[in-house]
Amino acid sequence: xxxxxxxHLAWQALRGNRGWRPAWRNAEPTSGYEVVIIGGGGHxxxxxxxxxxxxxxxxxxxxxxxxxxxxxxxxNTQVVRSNYFYPQSVAFFxxxxxxxxxxxxxxxxxxxxxxxxxxxxxxxxxxxxxxxRWCNAIRMSxxxxxxxxxxxxxxxxxxxxxxxxxxxxxxxxxxxxGICRHDAVVWGYARAASSLGVDIVQSCEVTGFKFANGKxxxxxxxxxxxxxxxxxxxxxxxxxxLARLAGIELPITTMALQAMVxxxxxxxxxxxxxxxxxxxxxxxxxxxxxxxGGGADAYPSYAQRGGLPQMRDVVRAVxxxxxxxxxxxxxxxxxxRVDITPDTSPIMGVTPIDGLFINCGWGTGGFKAIPAGGHxxxxxxxxxTPHPLIESFGLDRFRTGALIDEGAAAGVAH
Amino acid sequence: MLRITxxxxxxxxxxxxTFGGPSNIxxxxxxxxxxxxxxxxxxxxxxxxxxxxxxxxxYGCGRWFNVARDTRTHEILQTYVMGLPAPDPNDA
Numbered sequence: 001x002x003x004x005x006x007x008h009l010a011w012q013a014l015r016g017n018r019g020w021r022p023a024w025r026n027a028e029p030t031s032g033y034e035v036v037i038i039g040g041g042g043h044x045x046x047x048x049x050x051x052x053x054x055x056x057x058x059x060x061x062x063x064x065x066x067x068x069x070x071x072x073x074x075x076n077t078q079v080v081r082s083n084y085f086y087p088q089s090v091a092f093f094x095x096x097x098x099x100x101x102x103x104x105x106x107x108x109x110x111x112x113x114x115x116x117x118x119x120x121x122x123x124x125x126x127x128x129x130x131x132x133r134w135c136n137a138i139r140m141s142x143x144x145x146x147x148x149x150x151x152x153x154x155x156x157x158x159x160x161x162x163x164x165x166x167x168x169x170x171x172x173x174x175x176x177x178g179i180c181r182h183d184a185v186v187w188g189y190a191r192a193a194s195s196l197g198v199d200i201v202q203s204c205e206v207t208g209f210k211f212a213n214g215k216x217x218x219x220x221x222x223x224x225x226x227x228x229x230x231x232x233x234x235x236x237x238x239x240x241x242l243a244r245l246a247g248i249e250l251p252i253t254t255m256a257l258q259a260m261v262x263x264x265x266x267x268x269x270x271x272x273x274x275x276x277x278x279x280x281x282x283x284x285x286x287x288x289x290x291x292x293g294g295g296a297d298a299y300p301s302y303a304q305r306g307g308l309p310q311m312r313d314v315v316r317a318v319x320x321x322x323x324x325x326x327x328x329x330x331x332x333x334x335x336x337r338v339d340i341t342p343d344t345s346p347i348m349g350v351t352p353i354d355g356l357f358i359n360c361g362w363g364t365g366g367f368k369a370i371p372a373g374g375h376x377x378x379x380x381x382x383x384x385t386p387h388p389l390i391e392s393f394g395l396d397r398f399r400t401g402a403l404i405d406e407g408a409a410a411g412v413a414h
Numbered sequence: 415m416l417r418i419t420x421x422x423x424x425x426x427x428x429x430x431x432t433f434g435g436p437s438n439i440x441x442x443x444x445x446x447x448x449x450x451x452x453x454x455x456x457x458x459x460x461x462x463x464x465x466x467x468x469x470x471x472x473y474g475c476g477r478w479f480n481v482a483r484d485t486r487t488h489e490i491l492q493t494y495v496m497g498l499p500a501p502d503p504n505d506a
Contacts, residue, residue: 238462240458240459240460240461240462241460241461241462249453249457249458249459250457250458250460251456251457251458252458252460253458253460254460254462254485298432298433299416299433299467299483300460300465300467300485301485301488302462302485302486303485303486303487303488307415307416307428307488308415309415309427309428309429342456398452398455398456399448399449399452
């Protein structure tokens with residue numbers, strides 16, 4: 001892998017930028033691999049990278065039916081944070097945040113991590129009580145979380161309207177949280193994995209599985225049969241359809257989660273602000289665009305666009321919180337295909353089929369989990385048993401009843 | 415924006431309704447094994463295609479009814495009253 005550096009940048013510039021080479025190989029699939037990863041998003045690519053880097057397993061292919069990173073990895077609002085509630089969740093997501101903190105260096109790729117702080121707003125006495133409990137729960141897990149007064153919030157977020165329809169009474173912030181360039185994370189992992197020998201195979205749709213003696217043996221694809229000792233399903237909103245091909249049913253509903261950006265303006269907002277009550281989250285990108293997200297649309301959808309009613313509700317909430325944004329022009333709107341689970345926690349680990357692994361159920365919160373998702377799945381695939389950080393998130397928890405209900409901390413007001 | 419035809423009131427905008435999950439789920443008998451009960455409680459067909467679901471006309475007549483809707487295009491193929499069987503996808 002040709003190292004990126006300031007000197008390299010300057011040298012390329014002097015050559016008229018004609019010397020840049022593709023950052024990863026667009027590989028032709030071979031007849032078989034030790035591990036086949038289905039899904040070329042952040043999680044799939046990160047899994048491939050950590051298999052090669054940490055587990056010494058390089059005979060790996062990532063099969064992507066379209067082009068890498070154009071699913072949810074390319075459609076999120078770039079939030080990274082670890083301020084969940086239950087110890088299992090906080091531990092997992094903070095592992096991911098710590099990996100994000102070193103990611104640019106590890107991948108030799110500028111992922112543009114900006115730890116500008118993630119602020120949750122409390123709008124009522126109930127919010128204040130619940131958020132104090134939430135804030136303390138995070139600190140009991142040894143992760144940073146700081147209670148802020150109304151005045152402190154006013155000073156931190158100048159354009160915020162603290163006296164709108166639902167006044168801001170206080171809140172709490174995770175200062176290590178922030179945003180990170182989503183496309184860069186995908187490309188960084190793809191480049192690093194490819195350089196370590198992983199085949200990234202695009203335009204390759206999995207159409208079926210081949211089993212023998214209760215074990216996975218190969219996948220059937222639009223580009224032929226590809227043998228595999230181990231297969232990982234990492235396809236987010238398509239998980240139900242893919243798992244069905246293996247005879248597995250999942251507790252997942254696929255829904256549209258919208259995001260939108262305004263025209264660029266000068267820096268005005270240097271914090272990621274989340275209101276669980278009015279259900280909107282807002283940040284300002286490095287290009288100056290105001291990036292907005294909210295709750296998922298109300299009914300299942302694979303359409304990746306969302307509808308006007310939900311969009312209107314989110315914009316309404318944002319304009320109430322930030323009145324000065326009301327005149328901005330909306331530039332782009334889109335949606336992902338998010339896989340919602342009953343307890344708003346992911347599904348990671350083994351399946352009832354030997355050699356078949358699953359990583360899905362991230363719902364509205366998968367981007368922040370990419371490094372830890374890949375890292376723990378690589379460990380799980382290599383050893384055959386779930387990594388300790390993901391033991392609580394197995395598919396079997398729905399049978400045992402040991403759900404990890406992160407509905408509130410995921411930022412979703414039910 | 416969906417335009418949904420309530421079997422009682424006619425075609426109205428999406429905001430008058432609330433989504434009520436998948437329809438046509440048969441509840442297993444109380445004395446069943448863990449796996450069957452887990453599947454009933456949590457598993458979803460979640461198809462990329464025609465989905466049979468329940469909606470309530472919350473800001474209208476308040477009644478529940480069934481909808482056959484394609485989750486890829488949001489096209490509503492049919493709405494029909496509670497208690498009737500799901501339409502056969504092979505019917506024209």
